[in-house]
Amino acid sequence: MDRLNETLPRYALAVLSHIALVVVWYLFVKLGNVPKFVMPSPVETLDALLSPNYGWWANIAVTATEIFGGYFLALAVGVALALAFTWSKVLETFFMPLLISLNMIPKVALGPLIIVWFKYGVLPNTLIAFSIALFPILLTTARGLREIEPELLDLVRGLRGSRWQLFTKIQLPGALPYIFSGMKVAAILAVAGAIVGEFLGSDKGLGYLMLQVQVTLDTPAMFMAVILITMIGVALYGMVLALERLLVVKDARLD
Amino acid sequence: MTEPFIHLRNVRKVYRKGHEEFLAISDATFDVMPGELVSLVGPSGCGKSTLLKILAGLHGHDGGEVRIGSSAHAFDPSRDVGMVFQAPLLLKWRRILDNVLLPAEILGLPMAAARERANGLLALVGLSGFEDKYPYELSGGMQQRAAIARALVHDPKLVLMDEPFGALDALTREKMNLELLRIWKESGKTIVFVTHGISEAVFLGTRVVVLTAGPARMADNFEIVLPYPRTLEMKTQERFGDYTRRIYKLLGME
Ligand SMILES: Nc1ncnc2c1ncn2[C@@H]1O[C@H](COP(=O)(O)OP(=O)(O)OP(=O)(O)O)[C@@H](O)[C@H]1O
Ligand SMILES: [Mg+2]
Numbered sequence: 333m334d335r336l337n338e339t340l341p342r343y344a345l346a347v348l349s350h351i352a353l354v355v356v357w358y359l360f361v362k363l364g365n366v367p368k369f370v371m372p373s374p375v376e377t378l379d380a381l382l383s384p385n386y387g388w389w390a391n392i393a394v395t396a397t398e399i400f401g402g403y404f405l406a407l408a409v410g411v412a413l414a415l416a417f418t419w420s421k422v423l424e425t426f427f428m429p430l431l432i433s434l435n436m437i438p439k440v441a442l443g444p445l446i447i448v449w450f451k452y453g454v455l456p457n458t459l460i461a462f463s464i465a466l467f468p469i470l471l472t473t474a475r476g477l478r479e480i481e482p483e484l485l486d487l488v489r490g491l492r493g494s495r496w497q498l499f500t501k502i503q504l505p506g507a508l509p510y511i512f513s514g515m516k517v518a519a520i521l522a523v524a525g526a527i528v529g530e531f532l533g534s535d536k537g538l539g540y541l542m543l544q545v546q547v548t549l550d551t552p553a554m555f556m557a558v559i560l561i562t563m564i565g566v567a568l569y570g571m572v573l574a575l576e577r578l579l580v581v582k583d584a585r586l587d
Numbered sequence: 588m589t590e591p592f593i594h595l596r597n598v599r600k601v602y603r604k605g606h607e608e609f610l611a612i613s614d615a616t617f618d619v620m621p622g623e624l625v626s627l628v629g630p631s632g633c634g635k636s637t638l639l640k641i642l643a644g645l646h647g648h649d650g651g652e653v654r655i656g657s658s659a660h661a662f663d664p665s666r667d668v669g670m671v672f673q674a675p676l677l678l679k680w681r682r683i684l685d686n687v688l689l690p691a692e693i694l695g696l697p698m699a700a701a702r703e704r705a706n707g708l709l710a711l712v713g714l715s716g717f718e719d720k721y722p723y724e725l726s727g728g729m730q731q732r733a734a735i736a737r738a739l740v741h742d743p744k745l746v747l748m749d750e751p752f753g754a755l756d757a758l759t760r761e762k763m764n765l766e767l768l769r770i771w772k773e774s775g776k777t778i779v780f781v782t783h784g785i786s787e788a789v790f791l792g793t794r795v796v797v798l799t800a801g802p803a804r805m806a807d808n809f810e811i812v813l814p815y816p817r818t819l820e821m822k823t824q825e826r827f828g829d830y831t832r833r834i835y836k837l838l839g840m841e
Contacts, residue, residue, distance in 0.1 A: 483672045490643045491741075492665035493693040501689065505680045583723035584679040 372552040377559070380552040386541060388560070394537040396564050398454055398526035402461025403568060406518055409462075410469030411511065418477040418503065431470065439464040439525065443532040457529030457537065464525035465518035469511070476510025477503050512576040513586040519572055523565040590657035591618035592745070592777050593642065599650035600637055611637045613802035614651070619794075621660055624771050624778040626788035628834060629798030629806070635781045638803070639747045642779065643668045660744060666694060669738030669746040669776075673753045675730035677722040683733050684709065684718035690741045701740060708736040711770055728759040732766070739774060746778045753783060761819065764790055768817060785838075789830040790817060797837045806837045 354374050360366065361373040368376055381388060413431075417424035443460050450456040480503060488498050530539025538557045545553040576585060600612040612634040619625050627635055640646040641653060644664035656662025669690070677686045684705055691701035709715055712732040714725075722730055731751060738746055752760045764787060771778055782788050788795050789811055797806040811830060813821055821827050 481674070481676060483674065484676050486640065486643070486645055487670055487672075487676065487690075488693060490645055490665070490668055490670055491690050491693045497693055501692065502678065505678070508680070581680045581721055581723075583721065 369549045369551050372555055376552045377555045380550075380556045383553075386545075386553055386556075388556075391536060391538045391541050391557075392560055392564070394454060395526060395530065395539065395561065398457040398461055398529065398537065399522050399564055399568060401454075401458040402526060403465050403519065403522040405458070405462045406465035406469055406522065407515065410466050410514070410518075411473050413470050414473035414477060414507075417474050418499075424474075428474070431467070435467040435471070440528050443528055446529075447533045452533035452535065454534075454536075457526050457534060460529040461522040461525035465522040468517040468521065469514040472510045472514030472517075473507060476507030479510070480506060509580050509584045509586045512572065512580060515572050515576075516569065516587070519565065519569045522568070523561065527561060589620060590659065592621040592623070592655065592657060592660055592662075593617075593619035593779070594652065594654040597651035598638075598641065598648050598653055600634065600641060600646065601649045602637075610802040612641075612648075614804045615798070616651075616805050617796050617808050619777060619779065621657070621777055622775055623793045624768075624780060624791055626792035626795045627779060627781045627798070628783070628785060628788045628795060628838075629803060630800045630838060631783070633798050633801040634803035635798065636749055639670075639749055639779065639781060642745070643670060643747055655745070662744060666741060667744040669741070669743040671731075671734050671738045671746065671748040671751040673750040675722070675727070675734040677730055677733060677737075679722055682719050682721055683714065683725070686722065686733060687737045687740050689737060694741055696741060704742070705736065705740050708739050709733070711739075711773060712736045713766065726759075728755055728763060731755065731763065735767070735770065739770075739776070744777060746776045748778060748780045750781055750783060752787070760784075760787070765817075765819075767791065768815065772815065785831050785834045786822060786827075788834065789813075789827060790822060795830070795834065797834055807833070809833070 358374050361371055372380075380386065413427075417428065439460065442463060443456075446456045446459050446463075450459065484502060485498070488502065493501075526537075527539040530537040531543065534540045538561050542554050542557045545557075595615050595617055598612060598615040599610070602609040602611050615634075615638055617625075627638070629635055637646065641648050642655065655664070656667075677683075678689070681689070684702070687705040687708060688698070688701055691698065691705070706718065709718060712735050714729060714732055714736065717725060717729065717733075722733070725733065731754075735751070738748075752763050755763060767780075768791060780788075780791055782791075792811050794808065794810050796808045798804065799806045809830075813824075813826065
């Protein structure tokens with residue numbers, strides 16, 4: 333009961349702030365007589381959603397596939413690489429500096445290359461999202477696995493615990509909060525990566541649609557596309573937060 | 588005369604890093620009888636933690652003799668050492684009971700029996716009813732009690748404590764001292780207790796070993812002739828004061 337009392341008003345306030353933004357938006361457009369091609373009202377934006385011309389569902393499916401695909405690929409590869417590094421010192425000292433250098437590449441700049449290599453479409457955009465989401469996951473996971481209190485290590489070594497016991501009982505659960513912190517950053521980046529890919533070259537997706545309707549100054553459709561992209565991002569982010577709540581004890585969460 | 592449980596003679600320890608050598612302990616020589624609670628005091632950095640690590644079998648030594656266990660009390664370093672540090676070092680993601688069970692899991696002890704024992708130990712350290720709490724739901728003193736229970740769960744013969752109450756406030760610390768004496772009496776363990784608290788060392792110990800500034804040598808080693816159960820009132824006694832003054836003098840504080 334206590335929990336409910338605590339959490340209910342918080343959710344209510346969160347919903348309220350979102351509604352407030354829409355109201356402000358509406359008033360701004362109406363009272364300021366802002367022309368529709370500069371900024372449509374919320375109603376006009378919603379109208380665009382009802383028009384069948386835009387193929388919303390197909391475009392949502394494409395963009396969501398790129399974002400989620402790139403994201404989960406980055407999660408799998410990032411965590412796997414970080415695990416490999418904790419098991420092999422040689423591997424880590426060989427690859428880690430290289431990866432830190434590679435991380436400096438503005439991943440967006442790889443977009444044109446990736447499109448040359450893979451033609452345009454879902455695959456290259458997924459790869460762009462992947463390349464940009466990979467590093468935060470890899471680096472924070474590696475850091476989390478490395479971070480272990482020396483005296484805790486003594487405790488396990490004193491009991492002649494195996495490397496595997498140290499890993500499963502202490503390192504991996506200890507790294508979980510770090511993995512999630514990387515996953516949150518990566519979620520934001522994956523969305524940006526996929527959209528940049530669609531801007532650079534593609535024939536479907538919400539980013540592609542935005543470029544199409546821009547030509548005719550169809551601002552309501554552009555607004556709607558941005559909102560839908562944001563909602564895909566929010567869904568991904570919310571999923572990560574929910575999973576974190578499930579798996580990480582309150583006190584151990586990083587942000 | 589019974590055999591000592593711990594027998595140290597001219598123990599030396601050198602830390603090596605590349606070509607550099609650093610002498611951490613120059614000569615540690617003392618005995619600990621089975622069931623004794625020996626306080627180990629000495630200036631910061633003199634090598635107390637290093638000595639505990641040697642006793643725990645985590646470090647080798649570079650000279651002298653280290654013998655633990657006796658014909659009556661066989662000693663297996665993996666199973667017979669419990670450790671408590673200044674920080675409780677509980678795993679944040681485990682409930683208290685599961686934290687206490689960690690050594691039993693690592694050693695692969697039968698879990699049903701270990702669980703029963705852990706519950707008994709939590710009662711012993713005054714944490715009944717907190718089995719299912721997470722560490723963050725406990726105060727610092729309570730977390731340290733849980734750490735003590737964890738150090739005892741595999742029924743070790745030797746408990747090594749490295750400034751276990753150093754991070755607690757003065758009042759909690761006094762309370763924990765009394766609790767530790769009770770736990771020690773009830774469990775019958777041999778305890779080596781490192782502390783910076785001179786009055787704490789005297790209050791707890793059957794004996795106090797004083798080390799010099801690093802690299803550690805023996806400064807003194809004497810019995811505390813005060814009866815158990817010890818009471819806070821004893822701290823005001825003449826003899827208690829004599830003991831603490833003796834240590835202060837050895838550490839050059841007087
Ligand atoms: N792993 C190590 N490698 C090299 N030198 C070390 C190592 N551990 C400790 N030392 C050095 O050995 C000396 C003794 O350290 P130790 O931790 O045993 O001291 P201590 O008496 O426990 O100090 P404190 O009371 O501050 O805890 C110190 O000078 C320390 O710098
Ligand atoms: Mg120390």
